[in-house]
Amino acid sequence: MWVIYHGYKATSAPLMAAILHRYFYPSIVGSDKKEALPICDSKECFEKHVYHRWKQALSDCYVGGLTRFGSDSYGNQVYVLERKRFFAILKRTIHTAMELTGNWEQVMFVDTSGCTNLSLELGIWFRQLTCQVLGVSGSDKDCNHTTWFCPGICTLGETLIQHGLKRTLPRLLDLIQGLGQKIC
Amino acid sequence: MLIFYCCYGRAHSSVVAAALHLEQLSVYTPTAISKLQYFDQATAQDMGIPKLVGIDTAGNLVFVLGRGPASILVENTLKSVLLAGGVEEKHILFIDLQPHLNFCTRLGGFLSRRLGFVFLGRQLAAYGIWCALGRIEDCVYQAKILVGLDV
Numbered sequence: 001m002w003v004i005y006h007g008y009k010a011t012s013a014p015l016m017a018a019i020l021h022r023y024f025y026p027s028i029v030g031s032d033k034k035e036a037l038p039i040c041d042s043k044e045c046f047e048k049h050v051y052h053r054w055k056q057a058l059s060d061c062y063v064g065g066l067t068r069f070g071s072d073s074y075g076n077q078v079y080v081l082e083r084k085r086f087f088a089i090l091k092r093t094i095h096t097a098m099e100l101t102g103n104w105e106q107v108m109f110v111d112t113s114g115c116t117n118l119s120l121e122l123g124i125w126f127r128q129l130t131c132q133v134l135g136v137s138g139s140d141k142d143c144n145h146t147t148w149f150c151p152g153i154c155t156l157g158e159t160l161i162q163h164g165l166k167r168t169l170p171r172l173l174d175l176i177q178g179l180g181q182k183i184c
Numbered sequence: 185m186l187i188f189y190c191c192y193g194r195a196h197s198s199v200v201a202a203a204l205h206l207e208q209l210s211v212y213t214p215t216a217i218s219k220l221q222y223f224d225q226a227t228a229q230d231m232g233i234p235k236l237v238g239i240d241t242a243g244n245l246v247f248v249l250g251r252g253p254a255s256i257l258v259e260n261t262l263k264s265v266l267l268a269g270g271v272e273e274k275h276i277l278f279i280d281l282q283p284h285l286n287f288c289t290r291l292g293g294f295l296s297r298r299l300g301f302v303f304l305g306r307q308l309a310a311y312g313i314w315c316a317l318g319r320i321e322d323c324v325y326q327a328k329i330l331v332g333l334d335v
Contacts, residue, residue, distance in 0.1 A: 065260025068268065077268075081261070086254035089232035093261050096233045101269025 001076045001183055002107045004094070010067065010082035011058055012120050013112035016165060017172050018069040018080045019053050025072045028176050050169070051162060066094065076183050077105075108183060115171040120164025126157030185244040185275045185331050186266070188234060190259070190282070194226040194250025196293055196309050197281040197320060199237070202248050204324045206238040212317060218310035224296055226250055232258055242333050255282070279327045284319040288312025 003021060005014040020028065057069070069078045083090050087109075094107065187205070189198040199222045203209045209216060217223060222237060231252035238246050251258040259278050266276055289312030296305025313320070 065257045066264040068264065079264075082257065084254060084257060086232075086252065086257060089252050089254050090257060090261050091232075093232040093234075093258050094265055097262050097265035098269070100234070101266060101271060103265075103269050 002079060002105055003072075003076050003110060003179075003183055004066070004079040004081050004107060005110050005112050006081035006083045006087065006090075007112045007116060008082075008084060009121070009124070010064070010080045011124055012164075013116040013168055013172065014080045014082070015057055015069075016050070016054060016168060017110065017112045017115070017176065018078050019050060019057065020169075020172055021176055022070050022072050022078050023049070023053065025074070025176065028173055029180065046166065046169075047162075051165060054165065066090075072183075074183065081109075108179070110175065110179065112172065112175065115168050115175060117164050117167050119160045120168055123157050123160030123162075123164055126160065127154070130154055130157060185242075185277060186247065186271065187240075187244050187277045187279065187327060187331060188247045188249045188259075188262070189279050189327075190249045190251055190255075191280075191285070192250060192252060192282060193228075193293060193297055194230055194233075194235065194248050195222075195224050195297055196289055196313055197285055197316070198248040198250070199223050199225075200313050200317070201279065201281055201320050201324050202237045202246050204321060205246055205327065206240055208238070212314070214307070214310040214314045217313050218306050222248065224293075224302070224306045224309060227297070228252075234262065240333065242331065244331055244333075249278075255280075277327065277330060279323055281320060281323060284316050284323065286312050286316050288315060 005017040005021070007014040064082045067080045067082075069080050071077055081090065091109065098105070098107070189201040189205070191198040199220055200209070200217055202222075203220050209220065222235070226235075231250045232254070234247040234249045236245060236247055240246055249258070249262070263273070263276055263278075267273060289309050292305045292307070292309030292312055294305070295301040296309060299305070
């Protein structure tokens with residue numbers, strides 16, 4: 001099965017949902033209490049398991065549209081879709097292209113737009129703005145070079161992103177838990 | 185190889201480009217253009233769906249694709265799914281015809297497809313395409329060179 005997490009922009013909630021799904025799906029679905037999950041334990045665990053993976057995924061060559069994010073432990077393909085306002089068009093494209101290649105796998109579209117928040121979106125915007133102004137690709141490595149140049153904006157962006165990710169985490173866990181056994 | 189001729193609504197310029205590629209347009213007149221099989225037929229529900237219109241002499245599959253307002257997103261999404269399905273990147277070619285559209289074609293397309301004035305809109309769009317036929321032919325010529333067809 002293909003599980004496609006989609007949102008207006010792919011780098012915020014959809015990417016985070018894909019990370020959670022790919023690495024923690026069995027523990028998320030298996031546990032009744034979200035507090036039991038290691039990612040919710042402490043700041044260090046959150047940074048180690050979630051934030052660094054999010055930054056790593058962001059630094060991969062990302063061009064918009066549909067991006068593959070690997071497979072979960074059940075063999076389901078996890079995808080991230082940047083859809084802007086055009087979900088209906090892109091949904092048709094995905095289904096037709098799958099038929100074209102003879103791929104008859106089931107597709108589950110999961111809307112993450114209700115899970116994002118202002119801090120996260122603003123933080124990502126600051127981060128991208130800093131990278132664009134300095135003419136770098138937006139990768140993590142490049143962004144480190146910018147920290148000496150405009151530390152204020154970078155720090156603000158990073159702080160907002162971390163704050164936003166923490167706030168969006170419970171909503172995304174609920175969303176993924178809601179998928180339940182459908183995709184096992 | 186998969187060749188996608190892309191425009192906004194998959195109704196006019198992409199259809200004519202595909203017809204030129206497949207050598208289905210024998211006479212270059214607005215009437216002949218308006219009589220093409222898929223000319224001015226697509227609706228808004230067809231946006232994002234690639235339509236196979238034929239196979240050229242080298243065995244390449246020729247599609248028309250209406251991307252609507254989601255131009256780059258549709259291309260990237262389509263490419264991702266095709267790559268996941270085992271199609272090699274070098275075997276996918278997108279030809280964008282939107283820069284070659286003129287005012288007549290846009291107005292004709294709007295009248296016919298959006299407002300439902302089909303007769304007037306179709307004639308106007310066909311006339312606009314006829315005016316821009318040289319540029320569309322250049323595009324098709326470039327595409328044929330890219331896929332290694334004798335031109």
